[in-house]
Amino acid sequence: MYQTQALHRARQQYGNRVAVRFAGRECTFGELAERVARLAGALQQLGMEEGDRIAMLSLNSDRYLEFQMAVPWGGGVLNPCNIRWSAAELLYALDDSGSTMLLVDDAFAELGAQLRRDAQTVRELIYCGDGAVPDGMRSYEALVAAAAPVADKYRRGEDLAGIFYTGGTTGFPKGVMLSHTNLGVAALTACATGLARPGAVYLHAAPMFHIADIGLAGPHWIEGNTHVILPSFEPGAVLEAIARYGVTHTVLVPTMIQHLVEHIERMPHYDVTTLETVAYGAAPVASALLARAQAAFPGTRFVQIYGMTEAGPVSIETGGAAGLAPEGATGRPCYCVEVKIVDARGEEVPRNTPGEVALCGPNVMQGYWNKPEQTAAVLRDGWYFTGDGAYMDDDGFLHVIDRLKDxxxxxxxxxxxxxxxxxxxxxxxxxxxxxxxxxxxxxxxxxxxxxxxxxxxxxxxxxxxxxxxxxxxxxxxxxxxxxxxxxxxxxxxxxxxxxxxxxxxxxxxxxxx
Missing domain, CATH: 3.30.300.30 (ANL, C-terminal domain)
Incomplete structure (x- = not known):
């Protein structure tokens, strides 16, 4: 498995189909593949070698989508940076990963210059915004225009695809190492689960640095579907994009769903009839909010997904292959994922008994970057111990209760x-x-x-x-x-x-x- 395979197939099968729409710009899959190959060539000319980590600190954009494909195409490893982190946290991620290049947009150009000065390994700063190129930075568009397209390096299988730093909800950030197989299995699992279909339109409203958006966009890459991108989540803009572009699928977190519901309840004139599926995760949605959401979007299926950066990110889901889940259930294990509930000794407990969720499968991470002890603490005998408390009912549905630390x-x-x-x-x-x-x-x-x-x-x-x-x-x-x-x-x-x-x-x- 390799991340760029879906782009190769889409160029061959759907070369003239619109691949991406953003801020008035659009391009076909044929054009997107050409730009990706050129960007990969530009990064190689700047010194990117096999396995080098390349970072990006930016709001969502069409260039972010190109970055996600061009880095592996050219032989590198992705390091998408959390846009809500402080300068100190970002500097830690850049230094810890040993990132050699950093791409920044208008929103982070000033911070990017500071990080370039302070980082130990970053030697190139690339501006991917739409304004004048700041002093000391290279122009993204100039690099793409000047570079010749290069052949895909075809990093694949257990080759490292990206280092995805955890959000810090449980302490100091850790770099999760995900391989091409990890991400590929997650995308195929989401396809099999019904989280994408041929001809769908996927909306990037959640931050593109995060594994949730990367993971849920994966099946739409496979299907050769159109990507509509918003710089960030804003309820009115999301509703307008659904109506204008016929968006069918997206992924949101509960706080976004709440803002979206409140907005459409105040202004119910938006046409949201095309919206088929909203996948949500990161936290449970209160039953009262879910009822309001279903009333506001009567033709939309809301699918709860359970996962984490360490497992690629969809491991459990409701709806689709899982069937109708009982109220309060998180869902059933997805294809390729084995789940058990264990006690403090790591022994599986009987059904309906609370314990810790452990996962096994080809979606589970390789480990934490530069942290062998923390890796050993959660990866044991092929199982990832999540730290989440849950029980499994008699029908095989998982009921996540809480983070054990919470x-x-x-x-x-x-x-x-x-x-x-x-x-x-x-x-x-x-x-x-x-x-x-x-x-x-x-x-x-x-x-x-x-x-x-x-x-x-x-x-x-x-x-x-x-x-x-x-x-x-x-x-x-x-x-x-x-x-x-x-x-x-x-x-x-x-x-x-x-x-x-x-x-x-x-x-x-x-x-x-």
Whole structure:
């Protein structure tokens, strides 16, 4: 398997089909393949050798799509950078990966110049924006225009395809090494699961640096489908793109779904009849929000996917091959993925017994870049131990309960934050909620809720606690509630609970990561 295979096939079979639309620009698969081959040649002329890591720090664009194909075409390894990270975090990823080149757009040109000065190995800075080329940078378009197309290096199989740094929700970032086989299997699995079809139109609204967008775009590469790209997620722009381009498929995180639903509820004039499938992941969607989404998009199938950067990213899904999942279930294992629920000793537990999710299959990462000890801690005997708590029911459906690190132990009872969050989110005056453990002198840990109230709503802590008591056991209900304007989230839309915990557990024994 090799990442560029889908582009070769699309050029051969659908050379005149529109491959990508972005900001008024469009090109066919034939034109896209030519530009990719030229960009690969330009990177080689700048010194890219086999296995060199090439980084990109940019909003979504057609050039980001070209980067994702040109780097492996020319023999390199992808390092897509998280656009929400600080300069220090980005510098760490560049130095840790040993990236030799960095591509930046208008939004990150100034930061890119700083990173180029401070990074240990970055020797070339390429400007891929649309304005005047800043001093000290090379012009992306000039490089493509001047370079001759080169032959594909055909990196494949277990060759390293990319280093994808984790979003930092569980501590210091780690570079996940994914091979061409890892990404190829994930794409084929998504095809077999029904997350793409021939002739579909895929919308890149989630950040293109993230494995979720890369993974869910994979089956559309295979099918030779058109890619519509937005620079970033904005509800109105998403709805306009669906109506204008006949978008059929996309991937979103729950916070994006919420913003999209709120927007269309206020302005229901958009034509969204072409939208067939929304895949969502990163966190569960509260049942109340999912009901609103299905009402706002009556012809759309919402498919929950469960995965992680380390597993490529689709391992479990609802709908498609999984069949109709019972309420609250995450889904069944996808093709090529084996799943078991294990105890603290790594032994498989009986059905309906909570434990840790372990995965095995050709989608599982090679390991963490430069981190053999952390790799050994999660990769054992061919299995990846995810750190997620779940149980499997009698019908083989997985029910993910919580991150094990997010579980709250209060008075000897286990409380899964996701269950409490779901109860809180069903309150009509709540926009979002996160539940964490805080220290408690009597119970060891107490349930604490961080809540974002709906605009204009007047809701109190007592209201939230009473609402929960009507829905879940008393010991699971929040003992304290704080209200914030917004929850801190990663570039993938995951709530950064580590930040919420920090001030409560400073100088205490519990790890906040």
């Amino acid at each position: 579980m709250i132990i209060t008075g000897g009872e286990n409380v899964y934050s996701a269950e409490v969050e779901n109860a809180i989110a069903s309150h009509p005056d709540v926009t979002a909620a996160a539940v964490i453990a805080v220290p408690d002198a009597r119970w060891g840990e107490a349930v604490h809720a961080v809540v974002v109230a709906a605009p204009g709503a007047s809701v109190s802590a007592d209201d939230i606690i009473a609402h929960c008591k009507a829905r879940i056991a008393g010991y699971k209900c929040p003992r304290s509630v704080e209200f914030v304007d917004a929850l801190p989230v990663s570039g993938a839309g995951k709530v950064l609970k580590v930040r919420l915990r920090e001030r409560h557990w400073k100088d205490r024994s519990r790890s906040v990561a």
